[in-house]
Amino acid sequence: MKIEPRVSLIVNGTHVTPRTLEALVAILQEGSQKRAAEMLDISVPVLHRYLKKLEKGVGTPIMKATPIGTELTEEGKQIVMEYMALKSKLKRSNRIVVGGTIITEDLLLWALTNLDRGGTIDLIISDDERNVQDFKAGLMDLVILDDPLYIYDLENVRWDEIGEDRLIHVDRGRHYLKFKYGAQRIGFKHLESKGITYEIKGVTRYLPALIQSPFSFFVNESLLAKKGLKIKSATPPNLLTHKIIVIYREDREEILRLVKELAKQKIRETRFTKKGKC
Template sequence: MQISVQSSQTVNGRPVTARQLEALLAVQDTGSQTAAARQLGISVPVIHKYLASIEDAAGTPILKTTPAGSKLTEAGLEIASVARSMSQRSDMDRGFTVCCSPVTEDLMMSVISSLRISGANIVVSNDEYNIKMLREDRADLAIIDDPLYLFDAEEFEMDEIGYMGMVLVDNGPSFIRYKYGAQRVAFMFLDSEDREYTIDSETFSLPELLGSNKSFFVDEYLLTRKNLRLKSAVDPKMLRHAITALYREDSRNVSRVISALKTRTQ
């Protein structure tokens, strides 16, 4: 007997089908509506129809078109995140799953590739969502950037894997907050300096952060991995924070990944 589960959503009281969600996720994965249509084996007009249905339900744009392709808006990312979450819950035979943020994404991909863990999955999101993945038993290991989250996750095993500094790009008192990294630690530093500032926007997008003309914090390690150099208004070591592995129980794969991560962050 073969049993499978497909999930749908209700957005603003309007149903969004599993097939429509599949189209949205394909666009997110490929960065192109044409490539998404090719991946799903359907025509581009059908992709457009599916996305238009989701957008009608959301009541706001879910995609933005750039010269490089198509990217999800904040609303699109929210719908896609829920879709991926429900898909993983419905997966009755998930493989070894690790969570991290964009800050450590390249590092995690390198480790998983080198260890050749069969059927491994990598989920890239913020610390709060990654801890939620652990709590719901949808992940085996999560790498947490913001050490302040550890106070709310004491039910898990913890292993410190390294330290990272943060860069402060100072363009005045108006800040844009990146959704990833140890942002709370960074802004606590400003508070300790009695500096007056406002957080006027937030973003999931590194290019949007870099092009905002506002002040912001970003992990030095992420910039290094992207071959980017930015002048910091403070020594990144002043904003040094721990990177911590959280897991429910030790296993061979968990131990191997943590050991490899430590080797690469020493």
């Protein structure tokens, strides 16, 4: 006998079936009704009926047309996040999952080396946007944020400050290359506060490409220190200081211990960074 649980939701009194929820997930992933229909192996008219019936039932738009296809509204995304969270709780093992970016990877590795000697905690390295999305969906138990401004996008989440970092600003003119990691929004908000106009010409995940480009950029001082790089900042780094935030769930004692260990290791990392500047 094969028994398999399935997730459905009640939204504004309307029962949303697993099939309709999978249709929303497909729209979110594909950004196109045509590609979403192909993914689900149904016709576009059938998919459209699913979505329109849902909109009528919940009483609010859950999708919107864009110049390149279809995307979910904030209400649609909220439904998907809730669905993914419930689905993940059914599927997930008892293993703890934590995450960060290349900025905080070493910090996590140091903390896990001291705390997780059995190797039972899973580590995922991605970017803030994806990590926050997975955390909200219940797929992660702890995330270190590069960009503390994300905390304003989260509700009812436990978070702590575990340290601080600074941005280094390289000014090569009004054209900027945006680094995928780090507190980039803080750098650009600083420019805006000074009335400085800028244009973002692209995004890169690769540090050497960022440094060697002809464009201006912001990069975290801690990352440069770990790479043994010293770059003069056009803006005093003290003006681009920001907090390092960890968001987490409180339902596991191991997570609470990890938060304390991260704060301790951040102090060690900060001392190393300051020593490197001497």
